[in-house]
Amino acid sequence: xxxxxxxxxxxxxxxxxxxxxxxxxxxxxxxxxxxxxxxxxxxxxxxxxxxxxxxxxxxxxxxxxxxxxxxxxxxxxxxxxxxxxxxxxxxxxxx
Amino acid sequence: xxxxxxxxxxxxxxxxxxxxxxxxxxxxxxxxxxxxxxxxxxxxxxxxxxxxxxxxxxxxxxxxxxxxxxxxxxxxxxxxxxxxxxxxxxxxxxxxxxxxxxxxxxxxxxxxxxxxxxxxxxxxxxxxxxxxxxxxxxxxxxxxxxxxxxxxxxxxxxxxxxxxxxxxxxxxxxxxxxxxxxxxxxxxxxxxxxxxxxxxxxxxxxxxxxxxxxxxxxxxxxxxxxxxxxxxxxxxxxxxxxxxxxxxxxxxxxxxxxxxxxxxxxxxxxxxxxxxxxxxxxxxxxxxxxxxxxxxxxxxxxxxxxxxxxxxxxxxxxxxxxxxxxxxxxxxxxxxxxxxxxxxxxxxxxxxxxxxxxxxxxxxxxxxxxxxxxxxxxxxxxxxxxxxxxxxxxxxxxxxxx
Numbered sequence: 001x002x003x004x005x006x007x008x009x010x011x012x013x014x015x016x017x018x019x020x021x022x023x024x025x026x027x028x029x030x031x032x033x034x035x036x037x038x039x040x041x042x043x044x045x046x047x048x049x050x051x052x053x054x055x056x057x058x059x060x061x062x063x064x065x066x067x068x069x070x071x072x073x074x075x076x077x078x079x080x081x082x083x084x085x086x087x088x089x090x091x092x093x094x095x
Numbered sequence: 096x097x098x099x100x101x102x103x104x105x106x107x108x109x110x111x112x113x114x115x116x117x118x119x120x121x122x123x124x125x126x127x128x129x130x131x132x133x134x135x136x137x138x139x140x141x142x143x144x145x146x147x148x149x150x151x152x153x154x155x156x157x158x159x160x161x162x163x164x165x166x167x168x169x170x171x172x173x174x175x176x177x178x179x180x181x182x183x184x185x186x187x188x189x190x191x192x193x194x195x196x197x198x199x200x201x202x203x204x205x206x207x208x209x210x211x212x213x214x215x216x217x218x219x220x221x222x223x224x225x226x227x228x229x230x231x232x233x234x235x236x237x238x239x240x241x242x243x244x245x246x247x248x249x250x251x252x253x254x255x256x257x258x259x260x261x262x263x264x265x266x267x268x269x270x271x272x273x274x275x276x277x278x279x280x281x282x283x284x285x286x287x288x289x290x291x292x293x294x295x296x297x298x299x300x301x302x303x304x305x306x307x308x309x310x311x312x313x314x315x316x317x318x319x320x321x322x323x324x325x326x327x328x329x330x331x332x333x334x335x336x337x338x339x340x341x342x343x344x345x346x347x348x349x350x351x352x353x354x355x356x357x358x359x360x361x362x363x364x365x366x367x368x369x370x371x372x373x374x375x376x377x378x379x380x381x382x383x384x385x386x387x388x389x390x391x392x393x394x395x396x397x398x399x400x401x402x403x404x405x406x407x408x409x410x411x412x413x414x415x416x417x418x419x420x421x422x423x424x425x426x427x428x429x430x431x432x433x434x435x436x437x438x439x440x441x442x443x444x445x446x447x448x449x450x451x452x453x454x455x456x457x458x459x460x461x462x463x464x465x466x467x468x469x470x471x472x473x474x475x476x477x478x479x480x481x482x483x484x485x486x487x488x489x490x491x492x493x494x495x496x497x
Contacts, residue, residue: 043386055150061147062146066142
């Protein structure tokens, strides 16, 4: 797993994420696709997804409230948020 | 007010004592932060602690490693693989993040797991005093001998620690600090209980009892299942769990726990089961499967618990006066099972064959043993308060030192 990944767009993020998690790519990538009901992720993979997103964003101090991620769109949105939080952490350190 | 950083590693049973102590300290107004690998950090986040997640997240692959689950050499083989393969990678990817967090927080003291690596290394570099919460007394008997054996055994991890050590420090010590690192801080606190672990001759280490803690969040469906079973109060409930590390990630383990003739016709609650396995486990009548629920809500209502022998579950059961059948898979699980056997509070079954032969007529005697131990155990809150006091003492003495 490589930290601090940057993705061009939603599609490239999802392709990397699902490939990394060994989850087959759906025929069509859409923000509304459900992770659990449509892609079949289980409770463990839900935790892994969160960990992967935060590791890719290189986020050290995650939000106290664990985000609710139900769709591919939620995952992308949280990745963008995590990147912003990580950027703020780096700015605080003067990096 | 002191600033305390907990540097965690391992699974639920490893981190829960730290969270119990952090909770005690927080209640008294002290400032606590948990630094942990990303997966383990989720426990602390769920419980509302401030968390710094470090590492690249690769630690989540460890529980899926088939070669990690072995009782060879009394669990040392699984420790060896953990240290060489996973802790080494974790330290490499997490050390800079942990050091940065300690520089930012500037804690008065660091409390760490014996194997965590990043906490003690970063604390030593910044000259911050540290306290080790040690869960493995078997590594402390004849510490130097065991330390040397572990160094030879887990040579890749030992090499990494040697590489990270400042040359002048290595020269001063005259030998590698190696794997004794965990137990060489200002204080080493062993989180076993003299009532279950009568051999307390651990040199300068102090045994404080196990500060059991399990304030984990559960989903509504699981809470309903547990509440309905408890309210049924049949008196013959069997609880089966394999802990957070094994049970959730090693799904095949549940297959080996299905066919236990002694449990036939009794209600069985499987705890800590991944969603994919629940339907299959619930195929038979009077079989229920849930994810994470606090064991302290369930165990007091059980006739017997079948578990893996992790330290948290071991103390959770015996603390409630409930006997156990231990089905060990790795690490310290056989050791903990032997402690229960010696106290006549549990029985080890090494394989599925022994499990199938388990006779429920033994339960009554085991229950008496478990109750005797429970009566003598240091209460979890008292253990947490004792540890918290020692942690603050180390911080204070260090601040007063010239």
